[in-house]
Amino acid sequence: MSGGGAVTLPLHAVAHGRAGDKGNRSNISLVAYRPEAFPHLVEQVTETRVLDLFRHKGATAVTRYELPNLHAFNFVIDNALEGGVNSSLSQDLHGKTLSFLLLGEIEVTLPLDCVPKGSRYL
Amino acid sequence: MSKTVFIGSGAGFAGDRRDAGIAVVETLRRRDGPRYLIFEVMGERTLAIAQRIKMRDPEKGYSPYLEPYLRGVLAACKQHGVRIVANLGNANPLGGAKRVHELAEELGVEGLRVAVVLGDDLLAFMSAGAVAELPTIEGVSIAGREIVAANAYLGARPVAAALALDVDIVLLGRTTDAALVLGPLIHEFGWAADDWDRLAAGTLAGHLLECGGQITGGYFCDPGFKDVPGMDNLGFPIGEIDAEGDIVITKAEETGGLVNAATVTEQLLYEVHDPAAYLTPDVSLDVTGVTLEEAGPNRIRVRGARGRPPPPTLKVTVSADGGWLAESEMIYAGPNALARARLAADIVRSRCRRNGVMEAMRVEIVGMGAVFDNDASERQRRDNRPLDGEYRLRAAIRTADKETATYVNDEVLSLFCSGPAGGGGYRCSATGQVNTASVLVPRGPVEAQARAEEVVP
Numbered sequence: 001m002s003g004g005g006a007v008t009l010p011l012h013a014v015a016h017g018r019a020g021d022k023g024n025r026s027n028i029s030l031v032a033y034r035p036e037a038f039p040h041l042v043e044q045v046t047e048t049r050v051l052d053l054f055r056h057k058g059a060t061a062v063t064r065y066e067l068p069n070l071h072a073f074n075f076v077i078d079n080a081l082e083g084g085v086n087s088s089l090s091q092d093l094h095g096k097t098l099s100f101l102l103l104g105e106i107e108v109t110l111p112l113d114c115v116p117k118g119s120r121y122l
Numbered sequence: 123m124s125k126t127v128f129i130g131s132g133a134g135f136a137g138d139r140r141d142a143g144i145a146v147v148e149t150l151r152r153r154d155g156p157r158y159l160i161f162e163v164m165g166e167r168t169l170a171i172a173q174r175i176k177m178r179d180p181e182k183g184y185s186p187y188l189e190p191y192l193r194g195v196l197a198a199c200k201q202h203g204v205r206i207v208a209n210l211g212n213a214n215p216l217g218g219a220k221r222v223h224e225l226a227e228e229l230g231v232e233g234l235r236v237a238v239v240l241g242d243d244l245l246a247f248m249s250a251g252a253v254a255e256l257p258t259i260e261g262v263s264i265a266g267r268e269i270v271a272a273n274a275y276l277g278a279r280p281v282a283a284a285l286a287l288d289v290d291i292v293l294l295g296r297t298t299d300a301a302l303v304l305g306p307l308i309h310e311f312g313w314a315a316d317d318w319d320r321l322a323a324g325t326l327a328g329h330l331l332e333c334g335g336q337i338t339g340g341y342f343c344d345p346g347f348k349d350v351p352g353m354d355n356l357g358f359p360i361g362e363i364d365a366e367g368d369i370v371i372t373k374a375e376e377t378g379g380l381v382n383a384a385t386v387t388e389q390l391l392y393e394v395h396d397p398a399a400y401l402t403p404d405v406s407l408d409v410t411g412v413t414l415e416e417a418g419p420n421r422i423r424v425r426g427a428r429g430r431p432p433p434p435t436l437k438v439t440v441s442a443d444g445g446w447l448a449e450s451e452m453i454y455a456g457p458n459a460l461a462r463a464r465l466a467a468d469i470v471r472s473r474c475r476r477n478g479v480m481e482a483m484r485v486e487i488v489g490m491g492a493v494f495d496n497d498a499s500e501r502q503r504r505d506n507r508p509l510d511g512e513y514r515l516r517a518a519i520r521t522a523d524k525e526t527a528t529y530v531n532d533e534v535l536s537l538f539c540s541g542p543a544g545g546g547g548y549r550c551s552a553t554g555q556v557n558t559a560s561v562l563v564p565r566g567p568v569e570a571q572a573r574a575e576e577v578v579p
Contacts, residue, residue, distance in 0.1 A: 065398075070390070086262050
């Protein structure tokens with residue numbers, strides 16, 4: 001590791017993302033602010049961890065697509081939307097807010113220089 | 123030097139800002155080359171809702187946003203040769219075209235020519251029974267239910283055919299969103315039906331532009347983390363595309379908003395599943411090799427889209443009646459608010475069950491992380507939050523009949539006099555729902571129906 005020691009922070013400190021829906025399937029992009037963070041996210045933000053985060057909503061499988069050119073991922077989460085617009089009782093039928101569930105509740109440990117300078121988290 | 127085509131977006135969904143297109147046209151009119159303005163206003167449920175409106179009034183069924191979006195730009199577009207491509211036709215492109223002509227007359231815009239693309243409505247040439255037997259890939263089971271609408275996603279070729287009629291405006295029903303952009307590019311550059319990489323680039327340009335401000339800082343800003351200037355005057359995007367399929371994404375001049383690699387990346391992956399196979403009727407798009415490069419302030423060059431042949435089937439959205447969704451809310455504030463909201467939730471659950479409500483219900487407390495939770499409120503029961511504060515009780519249920527929907531809303535209402543102390547701010551709604559399924563249809567017979575025609579006043 002490089003850059004002044006490791007820190008453990010929510011994904012929100014080092015990445016951003018956006019959620020979309022198709023039926024009962026959610027897709028959430030995850031984009032590292034700094035390319036240096038990408039390999040750490042590859043290692044730590046696994047399909048299993050993401051599935052565990054969405055299991056209480058009924059999620060059954062997660063596929064992670066990697067886009068190293070863009071230091072980004074696309075997570076496709078099956079059955080994550082409580083039926084989606086057809087049958088969900090949530091306030092958020094499309095699961096638009098769920099990108100922030102991912103960003104807020106998965107923590108990662110990475111070198112300090114993977115965090116954008118001046119971050120509120122530092 | 124080969125020409126550049128300029129395509130701006132005036133709306134990314136039905137409900138988008140009414141004036142966003144005005145600044146886009148103001149910028150486009152100063153550009154040299156073919157210029158287009160697109161409006162993308164159709165969601166999965168749009169056609170079912172529009173179809174019901176058309177059943178009540180055969181003149182209607184086009185987008186209720188047709189007039190609000192076009193009124194501010196029609197004269198300027200006609201004057202400066204900016205052509206409009208919009209799926210404002212919804213379930214009735216012909217009715218929409220008639221309304222556009224009326225609007226043009228009212229605004230004193232002379233000689234406006236309008237074309238429509240038709241043929242997406244399966245029920246015009248297939249029986250509902252035959253539609254119900256098509257293989258479902260997603261959504262509810264349609265078998266045995268009354269089908270309200272069934273529309274195939276047409277590709278970009280019929281859009282290009284409509285533009286070849288030399289019209290000022292093309293009104294579409296159901297096509298892919300990307301076809302609003304790929305259609306003009308095929309028309310301008312004559313890209314062949316098997317020119318996969320260029321078709322992929324045009325599809326990517328469409329995907330990037332179709333959601334309007336979502337690529338210029340809208341739905342992106344996270345204050346202190348991803349700051350975006352001037353969001354109250356968000357500039358909508360403009361794509362500059364050349365004959366090789368090189369794309370530059372920028373935005374309307376003298377507006378707020380932001381175009382950078384981060385805004386483009388979020389939109390690039392928006393509602394994409396396998397990034398190597400984004401399926402459309404025109405091409406299967408692979409974005410895994412896409413690179414983004416800064417090409418000036420608020421300018422990002424997008425390269426590297428790859429294309430492969432599309433699937434032999436078209437996607438169809440089939441809609442059926444979906445019963446009722448009832449939602450009702452009551453707020454609790456101040457000392458011990460959480461305890462009072464929790465008691466209210468228990469009362470509503472208990473009374474609904476006791477009185478024979480069998481459907482799945484959700485009774486939750488907004489302020490306790492409800493939106494990240496499930497129907498059983500697992501996280502809300504587990505998490506500790508301050509008892510004092512502001513918490514909002516919310517009950518939701520889906521029912522086949524309106525009576526049950528109204529009854530559940532009334533149970534929340536009754537908390538006013540029979541519930542915990544200090545509840546207020548009751549709100550409720552009971553709305554008719556549409557269920558949808560995605561099915562696949564062989565493309566040949568559907569594409570044989572697709573056609574473009576001019577509509578004269």
